[in-house]
Amino acid sequence: TFPQGYLAVQCSTDFGDDRTLNTLAEQFDHIVRSHGKGIAFFRAGAAPWHDDLSCYRRIAARMRTNSVHVFNSLDLWDICALIACGSAYAGSSLHGRILAMAYGLPRVNLRSPSQVEEVSKHEAFAAAWDVSGMPRSVAVDRLAAAMDGACAIDRELLRQAAKRLVERYRREFDALRDCLG
Numbered sequence: 001t002f003p004q005g006y007l008a009v010q011c012s013t014d015f016g017d018d019r020t021l022n023t024l025a026e027q028f029d030h031i032v033r034s035h036g037k038g039i040a041f042f043r044a045g046a047a048p049w050h051d052d053l054s055c056y057r058r059i060a061a062r063m064r065t066n067s068v069h070v071f072n073s074l075d076l077w078d079i080c081a082l083i084a085c086g087s088a089y090a091g092s093s094l095h096g097r098i099l100a101m102a103y104g105l106p107r108v109n110l111r112s113p114s115q116v117e118e119v120s121k122h123e124a125f126a127a128a129w130d131v132s133g134m135p136r137s138v139a140v141d142r143l144a145a146a147m148d149g150a151c152a153i154d155r156e157l158l159r160q161a162a163k164r165l166v167e168r169y170r171r172e173f174d175a176l177r178d179c180l181g
Contacts, residue, residue: 001069002038007031007147008083008100009056010044010091014112015140016055023140025062030144035151037087038067044093046074088151090143094122101130102166104159106150109137131161 007028015024028039041056053070060068071082080099083089089100089107100107107130109122126136133153135146 002040002067004036004038005087006038006040006069007035008086008089008091008096009039009041010051010093010096011055011110012092012112013049013052013055014114015092015110016052016058017113020113020140021055021058022062024059024143025064027140027143028059028068029064031147032063032065032067034144034148035087038069039063039065040069040071040082040086042071042079042082043074044079044091044096088147090147094125097122097125102162104155104162106134106147106153106158108135108143108146108150110143111137111139113140129165131157 009028011024015021031037032039039060041059043051043053045051053072056070060070071078073079083096083099083105084103086100086105088105089096090110091097092110092112094109097107097109109126111120111122120137122137126134130136131153133149135150138146
């Protein structure tokens with residue numbers, strides 16, 4: 001669908017008010033124009049108050065570009081493949097960020113419009129594990145600028161960081177397992 005690649009996007013129903021949807025549509029239009037990538041919306045889950053396809057359809061309807069696809073599958077491996085094969089990730093899910101990180105992709109978490117503080121599990125995780133300069137979590141009106149910054153980071157640096165994390169996990173998991181007993 002997107003020969004030039006796509007941004008894998010997920011956001012919870014917290015982002016479903018008209019003002020936020022309008023802002024997201026503007027931000028995604030900017031990203032499509034700036035990077036030449038499509039937007040692939042996906043749900044990380046379908047539990048109540050998690051993700052809702054109608055939010056994605058409402059954003060897509062507000063966008064000026066047709067480079068949008070709403071991915072319907074909730075199969076875990078389909079979602080993992082969608083993120084892994086993407087050009088970058090943006091979303092409210094920490095797990096989406098972790099997967100994008102594992103594949104050396106640029107990534108940005110979206111801060112819920114109701115969250116006024118920048119302190120969150122997304123911020124804490126990124127501060128502890130992510131590469132220097134990678135945007136952490138941003139307000140929706142800062143998404144395009146943050147994605148510009150994320151995409152400017154050298155891809156080889158991102159791949160090497162992912163490789164180091166895998167190596168560390170493999171090295172330290174046995175010790176953790178032994179502690180748990």
